[in-house]
Structures are given as structure tokens and as C-alpha cells.
Amino acid sequence: MSAQILDGRALSTQFRAELQTRVAALRAQGIVPRLEAIVAAQDPASLAYVRMKRSWAEKAGMESGSWEANEHTTQAELLDQIARLNADPKVHGVLLQHPLPKHLDEDAALLALGPDKDADGITPASLGRLTAGLPGFRCATPLGIMRLLQHHQIELAGRRAIVIGRSVILGKPMALMLLEANATVTIAHSRTQNLADLVREHDIVVAAVGRAEMVKGDWLKPEAVVVDAGYNKVEGRTHDVGDCEYDSCAEVASWITPVPGGVGPMTVVSLLMNTVDAAEAQRKS
Ligand code: NAP
Numbered sequence: 163m164s165a166q167i168l169d170g171r172a173l174s175t176q177f178r179a180e181l182q183t184r185v186a187a188l189r190a191q192g193i194v195p196r197l198e199a200i201v202a203a204q205d206p207a208s209l210a211y212v213r214m215k216r217s218w219a220e221k222a223g224m225e226s227g228s229w230e231a232n233e234h235t236t237q238a239e240l241l242d243q244i245a246r247l248n249a250d251p252k253v254h255g256v257l258l259q260h261p262l263p264k265h266l267d268e269d270a271a272l273l274a275l276g277p278d279k280d281a282d283g284i285t286p287a288s289l290g291r292l293t294a295g296l297p298g299f300r301c302a303t304p305l306g307i308m309r310l311l312q313h314h315q316i317e318l319a320g321r322r323a324i325v326i327g328r329s330v331i332l333g334k335p336m337a338l339m340l341l342e343a344n345a346t347v348t349i350a351h352s353r354t355q356n357l358a359d360l361v362r363e364h365d366i367v368v369a370a371v372g373r374a375e376m377v378k379g380d381w382l383k384p385e386a387v388v389v390d391a392g393y394n395k396v397e398g399r400t401h402d403v404g405d406c407e408y409d410s411c412a413e414v415a416s417w418i419t420p421v422p423g424g425v426g427p428m429t430v431v432s433l434l435m436n437t438v439d440a441a442e443a444q445r446k447s
Contacts, residue, residue, distance in 0.1 A: 165415040168310050168389065174427035177309075177435065178222055184438050185223035188445065195441035196225040197281065197434070198247050200240070200271070201259040203230035208259045215257065218430050224437065231263055240266055241274050248276040254444065255281025255437030260331065278443075281436040284331050292338050299436050304336035306428025307368065307389050308343065316366070316387055316417060319344035324361055326350045326377070326405070327370030332391060336368055357381075369405035379410025388418040391425045 185195055197219045199212045216226040229243050240262070247256045256279045262268050277287035283301035291298030311318065323345040327333035337347045345366060350357055358381040361367055366387045369377050374394035382388065392405030404421030412418050419425055 165388070165412040165418040166314075168314055168387075168417050168419045168424060170306070170310055170419060170425055170428040171423040173310060173313050174306075174431040177431045178218065181222040181431070181434055181438055184442070188438070188441050189223060191445060193441050193445050194223075194225050194252070195219075195254050195438045196227070196252055197255045197257060197437045198226065198253050199228040199257040199259055200243065200262070201228055201230055202261060202263050203232040204263070205261065208261070212257070212259050215430050215433060219434055219437070222434060222438075224434065231266060233263055233265070235263065235266065237267055237270065240271055244271060244274045248274075248279060251444070253279065254440040255279060255433070257282050257433065258284070260284075278440065281433055281440060282331075283335070283436065289330065289335060292335055292342075295342065299440075300339065300432075301331060301335040302432040302436065303332050303391060303425065303429040304339045305436075306430075306432040307336065307391065307425055308339050309432065310419070310425070310428050311366075311387070311389070314417065318366065320346070321365040322346050322348070322363060323366035323368065324348040324350055324364040325368045325370060326354075326357070326361070327368075327372075327391075329370065332370045336370060336391075340366070340368075367406075371405045373405055374403050375405070375407040377406040377411065379407065379412075379414045382411060382414040384414055385416040386414065388415040389425065390419050390421050393421065393426065 201208050201212045212228055219226040247253050272285045275285050280288045280299045283299035288299045323340045325333050325337045328349050328351045337349045340347045361381045362383050368389045370391040374396050388411050390404035390406040393402050
């Protein structure tokens, strides 16, 4: 195996220590950064993600809360809760943990969330700002990936990058951020033809698909940089696996993110950094 590791766990630990310092400074001025989550009560994976995000927030000295939507929750109750959080000056970041219960309109919820509280950077307002190159919250997962690449001084300008996946929360904003960093970007999706050949033309590969170990080592250009955002449960495996077949990709790549320990922790710390940015902006205003 030749690839060097893009270690999201190590970098997120460093960023969490920096966050503690920033939170302590805010607390000294009477502002306690607070993250609130809205989460589906009957979705164990979502509940576990929210528990972890809240635990990291609290370890950084922040406060957190969550509101659970269940099968009886009405759209009006959901929108009321969002309006309450929008209006509460003690709340700095609101996380709408996807997926909400199916009967609720998640798009309407995202449209209702105030852009100044969108710490996950996934509302249409935040994504529009990203597209326009305006300041605003950047989507936490691609932002975490950009931080990981920048920390390891991975050259992006002028290089060819492919993002496999075009979701609103991951693939599309990832492509826009790589473009903002002057990469030449291709977006692939389920209708893309000859994906393996296409991937082989690229220097940077971001897999954001949700298909266990789909990308193989022989799809890669030698020395490619591989970022694996996928998180997939596979029966019989003791931990989740990514969208890239780790061992074969690590043979060919120059850099690679492990799963777990790559993109996941960078996502969580970026969510918290956005929330603390919002609290600092409140102090300045
Ligand atoms: P999603 O909304 O289901 O989108 C998946 C994308 O992959 C779609 O654009 C789809 O194309 C594309 N796709 C599906 N099959 C494909 C194929 N055979 N070839 C090429 N493209 C294909 O998923 P998501 O929310 O973006 O999440 C993607 C993965 O990232 C999941 O494993 C998820 O768990 C993980 N994730 C991780 C984090 C983290 O913090 N680490 C955060 C978010 C998501 P179409 O558009 O054509 O359907």
C-alpha cells in the first residue's frame, strides 16, 4: 500500500481543540454557542448521528438541544419549531438531520430555516450563496473535505477533479467548492457512461455515492487523490465501509481518506465551526 492517509480524525481533533479556545472566549463575553437539532424520532442512525454531534459540541464547551419529529408531528408543528429557533438569539446553529419522517416536507423546512442559523449549509439560500461566490455558511461535509485537502496542501488549481454523486447536500456543493478552488470539475451520477474510464482521467476523485466499495483501484489514475465520503453498512462487516475499495485504491492513490476516520469527523467539526462562526458574528453585531 503506497497512499498517504488524509487523516480526518487527527485533523478534527486539532480543530476541536481550537474550537474550545474560541468557545471559552465567547463564554467570557456572555455568549454560549448553541447548536439545536431537528431529528426523526424513529430513525436510529439519525438519532446516533445527532447524539454524536451534540456530544462533540458539548465537549467543546457549547450547548446543544434536539427536537424529535415523529409520525404524529404535523408540518405546521415542524415549521413552528423552526420559527422558534430562528427567533431565539440563544440559538446559533440549527441542524435539520436528513431524513425527516417521510410525511414531512423537508424542502419546505429548509426554505423556512433562517440562513444565519444554517450551520449545516444546506438551505437553498446557503447553496445559492455558494453558487454565487458570496459569503455564507458552506455545506459541512464538502467544507470538511476542502479543509482536509487544504491542510495536506493538496494542489487543486488546474487539476482535474471528479465528484461521483450529485446530491444537494454533498455532490453538488462539493463540485462547486472544487471549482471555487480552481479545479476543473466533472460531476458523475447514475446515468454517467463508462464511469471507470472517466475516473481514470482525473487527479482528484471524490466518491459521494452510497454504494459500498464501488470505486476500485484499477479505476484510478496513478497517484490520484481519493476522498471517500461514503458510509455504507455491509452485512457481516464489523464497521461501515466507504464507496471506494480501500486496499486496491490505496495501492494506486497518492492520498486517501480512510472510512471511518476520514470525511466523517471533518463533517462534524465543520458543523461546529460554522455554529461558532455564527456566535462570533452575533457578538460583533
Ligand atoms: P444520495 O442523495 O443518495 O446521492 C447519491 C448520488 O450517487 C446520486 O447523485 C446518484 O446519482 C449517485 N449514484 C448512485 N449510483 C451511482 C452509480 N452506480 N454510479 C454513479 N453515481 C451513482 O446520497 P448522499 O446523501 O449524497 O450520500 C452519499 C454517500 O455519502 C452515502 O454513503 C452517505 O452515507 C455519505 N455521506 C457521508 C457524510 C459524512 O459526513 N461522511 C455526509 C453525508 C453523506 P443520481 O443523482 O443519478 O441518482
